[in-house]
Amino acid sequence: MRPQQSETPELVDSRQAIREYILADEHKVIHEMIAGAQLSQAERDAISARAADLVRNVRNNAKSTIMEKFLAEYGLTTREGVALMCLAEALLRVPDNTTIHELIEDKITSGAWGSHVGKASSSLINTATVALLMTSNLLKDSERNTVGETLRKLLKRFGEPVIRTVAGQAMKEMGRQFVLGRDIDEAQDEAKDYMAKGYTYSYDMLGEAARTDDDAKRYYDAYSNAIDSIARASKGDVRKNPGISVKLSALLARYEYGNKERVMNELLPRARELVRKAAAANMGFNIDAEEQDRLDLSLDVIEALVSDPELAGWDGFGIVVQAYGKRSSFVIDWIYGLAEKYDRKIMVRLVKGAYWDAEIKRAQVMGLNGFPVFTRKACSDVAFLSCATKLLNMTNRIYPQFATHNAHSVSAILEMAKTKGVDNYEFQRLHGMGESLHNEVLKVSGVPCRIYAPVGPHKDLLAYLVRRLLENGANSSFVNQIVDTSITPEEIAKDPIVSVEEMGDNISSKAIVHPFNLFGENRRNSRGWDITDPVTVKAIEDGRGAYKEYRWKGGPVIAGEVAGTEVQVVRNPADPDDLVGHVTQASEADVDAAITAAAEGFRSWSQKSAEERAACVRKVGDLYEENVDELFALTTREAGKSLADAIAEVREAVDFAQFYANEAIRYKDSGDARGVMCCISPWNFPLAIFTGQILANLAAGNTVVAKPAEQTSLLAVRAVELMHQAGIPEDAVQLLPGTGATVGAALTSDSRVSGVCFTGSTATAQRINKVMTENMAPDAPLVAETGGLNAMIVDSTALPEQVVRDVLASSFQSAGQRCSALRMLYVQKDIADGLLEMLFGAMEELGIGDPWLLSTDVGPVIDENARKKIVDHCEKFERNGKLLKKLPVPGKGLFVSPAVLSVSGIEELEEEIFGPVLHVATFEAKNIDKVVDSINAKGYGLTFGIHSRVDRRVERISSRIKVGNTYVNRNQIGAIVGSQPFGGEGLSGTGPKAGGPQYVRRFLKGKTVVREADSSAKKVDAKQLQKLIGQLDKLSAPKPEARVEALKPIFGDVPAPLDAYVEALPGPTGETNRLSSHARGVVLCLGPDKETALEQAGTALSQGNKVVVIAPGVQETVDSAARAGLPIAGVEGLLEPEALATAEGFEAVVSCAGQALLKEYREALARRDGALLPLITEHTLDQRFVIERHLCVDTTAAGGNASLIAASE
Structure with a gap:
């Protein structure tokens, strides 16, 4: 049993500081770190001079490894370097030749290898570059039909197996530069040469966090077997013996703060068994550092391990501390306090940190108020010095292990240790990296050096390999710079404190966007809550705890008055015994009263300035954040959402408020508001989608009658209360909880409603569309987001x-x-x-x-x-x-x-x-x-x-x-x-996209014209229409860059092609977000007169669509356009509305006819099965003729974020 001991004040204080400093101000922390380094100007000058001499000695006396030379030529700021990194990351795990070949071709042919020929300092690297260039040329496709091209294709065909084999061997060789052995016995055998030179080792079993329990057991067995094997090499002094490094996340598949109970019940016993085995063998056992969100949990596990009475007298327990973390100094204080409390001596490996890019991205994605790590490399270097000073002052309890490839860091430690009279510490380096530097240090100082050596099969290498390439392939890395003789020793050895001082007040990197500013100056990011942070979790639990048994009441809200008749009981879907509250249902009379109130409120709301509307909309988001305790509780109890989902729900609603407020101002001169809009929202996003629909319409100047999902009406009631509190008039938003049969049917069939915004099933959207066509204006929009087979x-x-x-x-x-x-x-x-x-x-x-x-x-x-x-x-x-x-x-x-x-x-x-x-x-x-x-x-x-x-x-x-x-x-x-x-x-769905640039615009009236149809015109039936559509099958639109010029002689000025542009949207680092426009397909341009029909056709064609034109007098122009190669067909006449119900192969209809004919067209379209096809009346509005598509790419999937690392320099 672990002895029961109370927490010492020092441990409590440092643990509290660790939690408080997680997102501390970088300027404040780094200046505390500078003070903590305790270095005089004279000492700093001496360190830099010594470091420059060390660089010169390394360059003059040492040979760089092949990997160091490779990284110097193919750093990760080059496209070729990134391509090779991606190839190394993926190739060895691909089992089939088809995909191997496509992968190699993809990576090799994308590089400009010719620019690297002869540039490297290594003949081997230069030879490899020539081989890459030749391979690239061989694999590239070509349209040329020459003897030389035929020979190239022949060589390509017969050379593919050779290329696959050579590439595979090259990647394995790259792996061997970083991995000591495929198993612990092979690794120990390989280690003998370096041990003879005075090095010792810490072995690391390759692999990332366990995903399954089988993974965890496999890692446990690997660690256990490795300890047994390493034990045979252990002798008297634990500090001279080889050791092992262990990732706690490898021992349990869900090593997360939210699973703390499982961690202590399942992971801790596994870890304790391994620690006891290591202690029995008198070898070192290091707990590797991981992501910052696991730190607090790791400290709990570490204390439980250190407190084990069976470890008394063993000095081999080790902990890794990451200097790039803003809390690193306090973590060292805590470790020292732990050693004092349990009378232990603990090894502390100080590293810069290996997950920096992931930490930055996580903070941005989560909307945190800062970063848990420094945003500048120089700050991490200063923190390393400060932490090193602290460790050298604690050697009565701490055995410092300084893991660095940086000449300045090494020199600083040598100088500080000499000044303090400390000699019980060691340096560490990675296997395959920093060899020349550490050989020199070992020679001149005699300070022991340990090699951190990964062990395992190549399939487990990938993530580790890429992290090493990222760290050491950056321009600012010492490993890279030592080989680059264009950089002077003095530049390499520059004092990081000087670098920080030169930044002045601009300590935080401007190239790394603060999470709150992710979307620019005019829109703040929604606030995030980190539920791996104990302080945040306690605040949430204390806040929402007040609503754990609270019972809400609500009902229809009509011009601020509560109405309704029948009461519905609301129960927690996770627990039928949990009564959440009661909701009064709206009646048909309530629907009528709500629409009347909204119609009366429309005049005053629509006449407010866009800025006034935007202020109210934005305020809604602020109030949501002020009331999160209640919203989190209600979202969980009424909708059954986890805390993580509840946080995401509130954040999305706040994001909608911020975004649509800005859109109100952007579109203030783009058209008039439509009137009363009906918003029907789903239960699966009862706050976010409910809010987004309403606020987008309010931003446009419309008033809203909202019908929430029956299952989640209490959230809607609370949301509307906050909307009114934000300054949105009570007659601008009406709330009608109730059934679809009563409320939904009455709302969507009322002629006073100007349009419907709906999220739900495809079948329901189709029913709503049919009802709308019978009762509303034919141009009343239905903006529907429906389901998918994703x-x-x-x-x-x-x-x-x-x-x-x-x-x-x-x-x-x-x-x-x-x-x-x-x-x-x-x-x-x-x-x-x-x-x-x-x-x-x-x-x-x-x-x-x-x-x-x-x-x-x-x-x-x-x-x-x-x-x-x-x-x-x-x-x-x-x-x-x-x-x-x-x-x-x-x-x-x-x-x-x-x-x-x-x-x-x-x-x-x-x-x-x-x-x-x-x-x-x-x-x-x-x-x-x-x-x-x-x-x-x-x-x-x-x-x-x-x-x-x-x-x-x-x-x-x-x-x-x-x-x-x-x-x-x-x-x-x-x-x-x-x-x-x-x-x-x-x-x-119908589009436009929620949270996109066209959404608010859709709720404004567009520019339209009305042209009465010639009733005497020849009628065109479905059979004729189908034939015209068929004529377009093999035709295609001109490329965007040539389209306007191709159209101009026939159609005059037309809009610029929207599909010519891809809009890069803001987002977190490590991913790209691109919004693009695409032609709808075949568009029917129905005039009804010649001039209007041809304007419609010109707009449709300009956006890449194929066009069928049906209107009097259009034949000559249509034929002329067809002869010019444009995808157009047509006939003179007037289309029979019924044809729209039965014809196939078209995606949109455009008409500027009078209301009667438009109504017939809309009704015919509504009788179709399948997708809801738009009836477009804004015939010159280019956005209506395209659909939007979005592409999001995680650019870090191959292992890391090279461009972000460059931004920290």
Whole structure:
């Protein structure tokens, strides 16, 4: 049993400081670090001089390793260096020749190898460069038909196996530069040469965090076996013996703050057994440092390990501290206090830190108030000095181990140790790096040096290798600079304190955007809450705890007055015994009164300035953040959302408020408000989508009658109260909780309503559309975001651990109750067995249960109807032997087993199953394009994911897939407002995208003209229309750059092609977000007169569409345009409305006819099955003739963020 000892004041104080400093001001912290370094100017000058001499000696006396020379030539600021890094990261895990060849071709042919020929200091590197150039030329495709080209193709064909073999061997050789051995015995054998030179070793078992329990057990066995093997080399002094480094995250699949109980119950015993074995062998045992969000948890585990009475008298326990963390100094204080409390001597390995780019991205994504790490390399270097000073002052309890490849850092430690009279410390370096520097130090100082040596098979090397390449391939790295003789020794040895002082007040890097400023000066990012931070978690728990048993009441809010009749009981879907509150339902009379009130409020609200409306809209977001305790509690208890999902929900709602407030001002001169708009929102995003629909319309100047989902009306009531509190007039927003049959039907059939904004099922959207056409103006907009059969394709270059992480989130987060959720996973057959085994193991680690608990990953579904539909679907597959995996769930509450079902392809799916159900199919590499065709053929188009390292394959697939949001090498949920505008096409929605640049614009009246049709014109029927559409089959639009000139002689001035431009949208580092416009397809331009029809055709053609023109007097112009090669067909006359109900092959209709004919057209379109096709009346508004698509690429998937690391220099 561990002895019960109270916390010492020193431990409490330092632990408190660790928590308080997690996001501390960089300027404040670094100046504290400078003071903590305790270096006089004379000492600093001496250090820099010594460091410069050291650089000169290294350059004069030492030979750089082949890897150091390679990095000097192919640093990660070059495209070629990044390409080689990506190739190294992926090649060795790809099992099939088809994909290997495509990967090599993709990476090698993209490089400008000729620019590197003869430039390296190594003849071997130069020879390799020539080989890369020749390979690139051999693999490149060419359209030339010459004897030389024929020979090149022949060589390419017969050379491919050779290229594959050579590339594979080259990547293995690169791996050998960093990995000492494939197993511990081989590694120890390889280590003998360096041990004879005076080095010792710390062995690290390769691998990242465990994803499954099998992973954790495998890592435990590897560590245990390694300790047994290393023990045979242990002798008297633990500090001279080899040791082992252990990642705690490798010992438990869910090593996270939210799983602290599991960590202490499951991980701690495993770690304790390993520590005791190491102690018995009298060898070193180091706990590796990991990401900052695990630090607090790691300290709990470390204290539990150190306090073990069986470790008394053993001085080999070690802890790694990362100097780039703002809390590093306090972590050292805490370790010292721990050693004092338990009478231990502890080894402390001081490193700069290996996850810097990931820490920056995480803080930006989460909207934190700062970064947990320094944003400048010089600051990390200063922190290293300060921490080193502290460690050298603690040698009565601490054995310092300084892990650095930096000549200035080494010199500083030598000088400080000499001044303090300290000799019990060591240096450390990575195997394969910094060898020349440490050889020199060992020779001149005699200070011991330990080599940190990874051990394991090449398949486990990838993430480690890329981190090493990123750290040492940056221009500012010592390893890179030592080889570059154009950089003087004095520059390399520059005092980092001088660098910091030269920054003045600009300590934080301007190249690294603060999380709050992610979207520019005019829109702040929504506030985030880090639920791995104990201080934040306690504040949340204290705040929402007041609402744990609170009961809300609400009902219709009409011009500020509460109405309604029938009362509905609201219960927690996770716990039927938890009464959340009561909601009064609206009646048909309430609907009439609400529309009347909104119509009366429209005049005053629409006449307010855009700035006034924007201020109110923005204030809503502020009030949401001020009331998060209640909103978090209500979102969890009414909607069944986990705390993480509740935070995301509030943040998205706040983002909508900020974004649409700005849009109000941007569009203030773009048209008049429409009037009273009906907003019908879903239960799966009861605050975010509800808020977004309403605020976008308010920003445009419309008033709103809102119908929330029946299941989540209490959240809507509270949201509307806050909207009114924000200054939005009570008659500008009316709330009508109730059923679709009563409230929804009455709202969508009222002629006083000017349009409908709807999120829900495709079938409901189609019903609403039909009702609208019968009662509302024919140009009343229906902006619908509906469901999807969202797919992901995974090829054999993908990293399985990343795929499993992203599939889990995409399929099972929010219990799969997201429009964007992954429903159909395609996995390349070559890797399917291993990937699915890992997926099933990772599923078993999911926490299913009460969403109030921090440890819960998957909560309940929304109601019994949803639960039954999902269960019935899974049971049908289970009866047919196609259930691959399902998980047990609690017996109480509306829980559904997360399940994986086997299918042959997406063709088997008849409808979206809205829950935690994933369908899986496999494919051959050669058939990947057929998979894309199958996905497109279903007609849905919401989200799509692809995991691949082959850039050209990604580009090809993303250009062919017909979806609104494509995600590359990441999950496919969680679109961010203004960064990843969200919405689909086809059966998945009408557009424009929510949170995008066209959304608010759609709620304004566009410029229109009205032309009465000539009733005597010849009638064109469906058969004629179908024939005209058929004439366009083999025609295509001119390229965007040539389109305007091609159209001008016939149609005059036309809008610029929107599809010529791709808009880069703001977002976190490490990903790109691009919004593009695409032609709708075939557009019917129906005039009804010649002039208008040709204007319509010109606009449609300018945006890349194919066009059918039907109007009197157009034939001559149509024929002329067709002869010019434009994709156009037409006939003179007037289209019979019924033709629009039956013809196939068109995507939009444009008409400026009078209301009567427009109404007939709209009614005919509403009778169609399938996608909702637009009737466009703003015939010169180019945005109406395109659809929006968004592409998000995680650029760090291959292992890191080279461009961000460059920004820290």
